[in-house]
Amino acid sequence: xxxxxxxxxxxxxxxxxxxxxxxxxxxxxxxxxxxxxxxxxxxxxxxxxxxxxxxxxxxxxxxxxxxxxxxxxxxxxxxxxxxxxxxxxxxxxxxxxxxxxxxxxxxxxxxxxxxxxxxxxxxxxxxxxxxxxxxxxxxxxxxxxxxxxxxxxxxxxxxxxxxxxxxxxxxxxxxxxxxxxxxxxxxxxxxxxxxxxxxxxxxxxxxxxxxxxxxxxxxxxxxxxxxxxxxxxxxxxxxxxxxxxxxxxxxxxxxxxxxxxxxxxxxxxxxxxxxxxxxxxxxxxxxxxxxxxxxxxxxxxxxxxxxxxxxxxxxxxxxxxxxxxxxxxxxxxxxxxxxxxxxxxxxxxxxxxxxxxxxxxxxxxxxxxxxxxxxxxxxxxxxxxxxxxxxxxxxxxxxxxxxxxxxxxxxxxxxxxxxxxxxxxxxxxxxxxxxxxxxxxxxxxxxxxxxxxxxxxxxxxxxxxxxxxxxxxxxxxxxxxxxxxxxxxxxxxxxxxxxxxxxxxxxxxxxxxxxxxxxxxxxxxxxxxxxxxxxxxxxxxxxxxxxxxxxxxxxxxxxxxxxxxxxxxxxxxxxxxxxxxxxxxxxxxxxxxxxxxxxxxxxxxxxx
Numbered sequence: 001x002x003x004x005x006x007x008x009x010x011x012x013x014x015x016x017x018x019x020x021x022x023x024x025x026x027x028x029x030x031x032x033x034x035x036x037x038x039x040x041x042x043x044x045x046x047x048x049x050x051x052x053x054x055x056x057x058x059x060x061x062x063x064x065x066x067x068x069x070x071x072x073x074x075x076x077x078x079x080x081x082x083x084x085x086x087x088x089x090x091x092x093x094x095x096x097x098x099x100x101x102x103x104x105x106x107x108x109x110x111x112x113x114x115x116x117x118x119x120x121x122x123x124x125x126x127x128x129x130x131x132x133x134x135x136x137x138x139x140x141x142x143x144x145x146x147x148x149x150x151x152x153x154x155x156x157x158x159x160x161x162x163x164x165x166x167x168x169x170x171x172x173x174x175x176x177x178x179x180x181x182x183x184x185x186x187x188x189x190x191x192x193x194x195x196x197x198x199x200x201x202x203x204x205x206x207x208x209x210x211x212x213x214x215x216x217x218x219x220x221x222x223x224x225x226x227x228x229x230x231x232x233x234x235x236x237x238x239x240x241x242x243x244x245x246x247x248x249x250x251x252x253x254x255x256x257x258x259x260x261x262x263x264x265x266x267x268x269x270x271x272x273x274x275x276x277x278x279x280x281x282x283x284x285x286x287x288x289x290x291x292x293x294x295x296x297x298x299x300x301x302x303x304x305x306x307x308x309x310x311x312x313x314x315x316x317x318x319x320x321x322x323x324x325x326x327x328x329x330x331x332x333x334x335x336x337x338x339x340x341x342x343x344x345x346x347x348x349x350x351x352x353x354x355x356x357x358x359x360x361x362x363x364x365x366x367x368x369x370x371x372x373x374x375x376x377x378x379x380x381x382x383x384x385x386x387x388x389x390x391x392x393x394x395x396x397x398x399x400x401x402x403x404x405x406x407x408x409x410x411x412x413x414x415x416x417x418x419x420x421x422x423x424x425x426x427x428x429x430x431x432x433x434x435x436x437x438x439x440x441x442x443x444x445x446x447x448x449x450x451x452x453x454x455x456x457x458x459x460x461x462x463x464x465x466x467x468x469x470x471x472x473x474x475x476x477x478x479x480x481x482x483x484x485x486x487x488x489x490x491x492x493x494x495x496x497x498x499x500x501x502x503x504x505x506x507x508x509x510x511x512x513x514x515x516x517x518x519x520x521x522x523x524x525x526x527x528x529x530x531x532x533x534x535x536x537x538x539x540x541x542x543x544x545x546x547x548x549x550x551x552x553x554x555x556x557x558x559x560x561x562x563x564x565x566x567x568x569x570x571x572x573x574x575x576x577x578x579x580x581x582x583x584x585x586x587x588x589x590x591x592x593x594x595x596x597x598x599x600x601x602x603x604x605x606x607x608x
Contacts, residue, residue, distance in 0.1 A: 006048065010033060023067070091300025146161075157302065159290070162288035165194055168260060179197060179213070191251070193248050203293040211241050213247045219270075232264065255544070256546045291312070374412075449477050454481070504522075538557065
């Protein structure tokens with residue numbers, strides 16, 4: 001029997017009744033509150049009375065009112081239940097109870113209690129010190145199958161669970177060994193041979209072999225209809241395991257970016273036996289070779305534990321607990337105490353963070369100025385006003401980026417004129433069009449009040465509402481659907497929309513940029529045939545170009561094509577921050593704006 005729930009339902013229904021003040025009520029009315037039979041309602045009443053939570057004086061005769069007195073403190077009861085559920089990791093149900101029964105005071109108390117438990121803590125477990133990083137995120141995890149990752153946070157977690165054949169050092173711009181300790185390339189650039197390190201273990205204890213590498217590559221390249229990242233493998237014509245620790249890959253043409261592709265999260269090496277036993281289960285309970293392994297993954301919580309068998313040695317951090325709080329307003333959690341590490345990639349309050357940094361010289365702050373760029377991507381293959389270039393041009397001028405930043409603030413930094421930030425350039429038009437000029441452009445496009453349908457997700461709700469209001473002020477009949485992220489990963493669902501608003505986390509390298517153009521779930525499905533052909537031609541040239549400088553020039557030309565055709569409207573750049581006490585070492589923001597968990601360690605001698 002869910003006795004606490006029954007009392008909270010009772011107290012919520014009679015919220016206007018004062019505690020310890022008797023009032024009349026019938027059993028029949030209580031059956032409606034608890035949605036149960038009369039017999040069961042009487043059982044609940046007896047149990048609540050035995051616990052001393054209510055006083056019940058039964059009325060005489062059928063249909064006569066009884067007298068009920070509410071005695072227990074529902075606020076304290078709710079607080080205790082929510083805390084218990086959160087401690088047990090039942091975050092989803094805890095937040096459901098809090099939203100259903102809690103008033104502002106209760107919610108504030110829970111958020112204060114949660115804040116105290118966030119950050120970096122060290123405690124003794126089984127006679128040894130255990131370092132734990134606990135952090136809140138305000139977005140759900142869609143999948144942890146590395147081949148299926150689409151959102152940045154999914155890829156961040158997957159990157160801690162899996163390893164790749166080779167790795168890319170973003171700071172030095174070089175490829176380094178990963179699962180493969182060395183490799184050779186044939187004279188014509190079409191055949192690659194990889195030699196695997198010995199005794200690399202998957203989290204379930206089996207040794208990684210060349211068969212797992214072949215399986216991982218073929219799984220994606222042979223099923224482009226299922227895996228959006230298959231474009232990175234389109235030059236592969238054959239893979240084979242020469243022996244237990246040697247893999248050969250043949251390409252149709254030389255590809256200057258092939259090693260770089262093999263260093264991405266989708267190219268992670270997965271265990272063939274586990275994936276073949278069930279891909280859906282694998283996405284929820286992934287098994288990799290990475291520095292951390294999944295010990296718990298449910299709605300509301302994801303727990304990583306250090307993998308002591310990692311081939312580079314276990315990470316210094318023992319445990320990472322991610323509380324997933326999609327229903328909590330970002331910034332509502334207070335900054336954690338001095339032992340904390342936090343990221344504020346569009347999440348906690350930057351104002352609160354700056355207050356701490358000013359007041360305490362023991363805090364350090366690191367910032368990545370440009371981690372994310374908000375975009376509008378038009379679906380030009382779909383009938384609608386967005387098909388006309390003048391409509392897209394008008395929209396470009398309607399959406400004043402500087403005004404958007406002034407109105408919404410937060411982590412929005414500068415107007416965007418492309419993926420790459422240009423802080424020294426003026427990103428808006430030097431001579432803005434007048435309202436009458438914009439209206440004339442809309443008229444020239446043939447727009448006659450048709451509905452302009454835009455889809456976005458909860459992370460960009462503020463921007464979406466600002467865009468909707470701005471468009472309506474110019475007479476554009478716009479609907480803005482803010483939908484859960486798992487719905488927007490369904491390509492079929494896009495068919496009904498004229499445009500999408502989302503954020504692109506630009507890591508500053510060419511593979512990330514190519515991904516935007518060549519994956520169907522980013523831009524490719526939005527291009528008209530002529531633009532799609534131009535993009536593919538440019539990509540082909542980039543694949544074959546050995547000189548990095550020339551590849552960069554080709555990418556800039558491609559970005560310029562997006563600006564000329566207004567196929568994409570770049571809105572604003574955002575920034576990421578990480579704040580940490582001086583006792584926490586190894587804190588770096590990776591190119592996606594997140595902390596690298598496996599590099600963090602705690603220095604006890606600097607504890608205040």
